Amino acid sequence: MSAVPVLETRGLGIRFGGLKAVDDVSLSVPEGLTLGVIGPNGAGKSTFINLVTGHLKPTSGSVLVDGKDVTGAKPWVIAQSRVARTFQIVKPFRGMTVRENVAVGVLYGPDGTGRMSTALKQADEILGEVGIADLGDRPPGELSVADARRLEFAKALALKPRLLLLDEVMAGLRPGEIEPSLQLIRDLKARGMTIIVVEHVMKAILAVSDQVLVLNAGQRLMLGPPREVLSDPQVIEAYLGHKYATRQAQQSEAAAAAEAAEAAEAAAGEAATASAPHCHQREARNPTPTPRPALSMRRWHQMLEVKNVSAGYGRVQVLWDVDLTVAANEIVALVGPNGAGKTTLLRALSGMVPIREGSVSFLGQDITGRSIERIVDLGISHVPEGRRLFPGLSVKDNLRLGGWRNRNADLDRVIELFPKLGDRLSQVTGSMSGGEQQMCAIARGLMGKPDLIMIDELSLGLAPVVVEEIIGRLADIAASGTAVLLVEQDVDAALTVAERAYVMETGRVVMSGNAGELLADPRIQQSYLGIA
C-alpha cells in the first residue's frame, strides 16, 4: 500500500442556492479500501460522488486523487487519472452494441491505443469478467435490469480504474440478483482495487465494506467499521427518527431491569413484563382523542384492501406481492428504509403508477387500473412526496383547488386543524416555511373530504418540533372520519401516532401489526440498518 491515499477530500462542499448539499466533508481513502457510503434520503451521497468525479464543481474544499489536486477538473480529466464511476440511472450509448459500449471506454481511457480491434478484444475480456460475455452483440436496450447494471460495471472497468465509485448498483435488483453483484465487488476488491460503494441496501454495505462513511444533511456524521457505525445511536437517529435511539436505550434498560426482577422473583410471564414499559409510554404520549363515533360498527370494515399488488417503472419492478388493509378511521403507518417501495405503493394506490398484478378495492369497489381522477372521486386523497403545492398560487387558491372536485370552498374545517394557515391565506405558498407548506398540502388533501388520506414523507426536510405538531393533528383527522395512511421516515413519530403499521423492505411487506409492538421490535432497526 502506498502512503499517498488514492482519494482525499478536504473540506469538500457544494451549495445549491441556500441548500448545502455537501458540507465540509474531509476524507482519506487509502489504496485497497472498500468504503461504503450511506445516509438517509437527501444526505448528499450521489452529490458527493458527482463532486469527486467532476460532474459537479465544488463551491468549497478540494479533491485529491493520488495526491494530485483535481478540484473542479472536468469529468474526462478525472477519468484519465483512473477514477471510474457507475451511474444510478444506467446510461448506455443506445446506438451501439454492448461490446462497443465498453470498447469506447477502452479507446478513450488512459490506456487507449486508438485501435478499435484491440479495444473490442479488451471489451470482450471485460464483459467476461462481469459475466455477460455472451451479450456483446446485443443492443443495450434489450438487457434486463441486472445485465444493464453489469454493463455499467463493465463500462467503468474499461477505464482500468484504480478507484471505482459505484452509485446504487443494487437498486432495482431482485434479492437473488444481489449476491452475484456482491461477488463481483469482492472479486475487484481481491484484485486490490479501491472501491467506494453508495448503497441503500444495507446488507450489501455490510457484506463488502471495510469502512463506512455516514452522511447526514450533507455532513460527515461518522466514519468507522460497518458494525460499529450501524449500531451507533447517532446513526440510528438519522435513519429512524430523533427519539428512536433514546427509546431503544430506555427499553433495553427497562427490559434489563425487568429481567433482574424476574430473576429475583423467579416468576413466570416474562413476555408480558418486557413489553409493559413500552405500552405505558405509548399511552402517555398519545392520549386517545375524542371517542370516535360509530367506531364499533365500522371498525372491522376493511375500507382499503390491497391484495398481491406488484408495480414498477418501465422494466424495473419496485413492488412485489404487497398486501395491506386500512380500516375506516384508522391511522396506519408505512415505514421502511429508502428504496423499499413505500412511495411507489402510494402512487400505485392513487393510480399514478400502473398496477401490474393484484387488486385494490376501496369501499367495496374494485379500483385497480382506474384513473387518478376517478380514484380521487371515490374518496382517496394523496398528499404526494415533495408536497407539490401549486407554486405562485396563494394558500387560499391551493386549498380551493383541493376542494375543486366537490366544489368545497369551506376553509374553516382545515383552518381549525391548522390555525397557522388561517393567517397566511393570501400568501404565496412558495414563500412559506417547509412546515407551513406541509400543513397546506395536507389541508389541501382534506378539502375534498376524502375517506382516506395518504400522506407521503410528511417530515421530509422539517424540524422535529414541526413534525410533532403536524403528526399530532393526524389523530384529529382520523377522528373526524378520514382514515390516514402515513409514509414516514421518522419511525418513532409514525409508530407512536399510528394504530397499526407495515414495514416494507426492497418492495415487499416484511412485517406488519400493532404499531406499539413493532416499535419495540428490534427487527425494524435491522431492516433499516442491516443489524439490530
Next chain:
Amino acid sequence: MTGFLQATIYGLLQGGLLALVAVGFSLVWGVMNVVNLSHGAFVVLGAYLGWQLNSSLGLDPFLGMIVVALILFCIGYAVQRFLINLVVNGPIFITLLLTFGLELLLVQGMNIVFTANYQSITTSYAGNAIVLGGIQVPLGRLLAFLLAVGITVALVKVMANTRVGMSIMATGMDRGAARLMGIRARHVYALTFGIATALAGMAGTMVGTVGTFNPAAAGGFTLLSFVIAVLGGLGNMYGAMVGGLLMGLVQAWGGYYLSGTWVNALAFLVLVIVLMFRPSGLVGKAFYSARLEV
C-alpha cells in the same frame, strides 16, 4: 415627425391585433408544453370563416367573430381531445410533427375550398378614419385593436378568477398534482386548445377586416406567434400582449425607415437582443410552465 407618429400609431394598432394572434399559441405552449405549428392555420381558417359568413349571410365580421369563435372552439377541442392528447406525453418532437402535419392538412384544405386567391372582408365603415392632428386612425383597425386588447385582458381575468381558469392554471403548473385534485387533465387540455383556437379564429377574422389573407399566410402567423410568445415570456398572457405591441411597433418603424425585406430581419434582431438580456422574455415566463410528469 408626423410620419413617425403615424407609423407609431399604426404599429400599436397592429401590435394589439398581433397580441391576440399570439396569445392562444402562448397559452397552449405554457399549459401543455406543445408548440402548436398549426396555430397560424387556425388564424387563417378564422379569417375565411368570417369572410364566408360575411359574403354569404351578410353578417358583420365583428359579430360573425363570435360564431367563428364557437366553431373554432369545437374544432380545437376535438383536435386536442382525439388527436394531440394521444401523443401529448411523447417527446416534443412528436407533437411538433403532428401539429405540422395538421397545418399542412388545414392549409391545403383551405386551398381547395377557398382557392389560393387573396381575400379580404369588406365593411362599409372599416375604411373610414378618424383624423387627429394630421394622424390617420382607421376605424376598422381601431375597433380591432380595442377588441383584441379587451379579449386578452378578459382571458387573463377568466384564467385567474373562474373555476375553469383555475383548473387550466393548476394543470399547467403541475399536471400530476392537478389530477390528484380530481381535475380531468385530458378535458382541461382539450378546453385549453379549444380556447386557443377560438382566440386565433377571432384574431383571424379581424386580420381579414383590416387587410388581405390567403391560405399561405398561415406559416407567417405561426412564426409571428412564436416570436411574440418568446419575446413576451412563455405562457404569459400579458407577455403576449407586450410582445405583440413591441412586434407591431418594430414592424411599423422598420417599414417607415427601412426597405421591405429588412423589416423581418429587424424583428428577429429585436428578439435576439431581448433574449440576450432577458432570457425568459420581457414580462417573464408564466409561473405555470408545464410540469408534466405524473
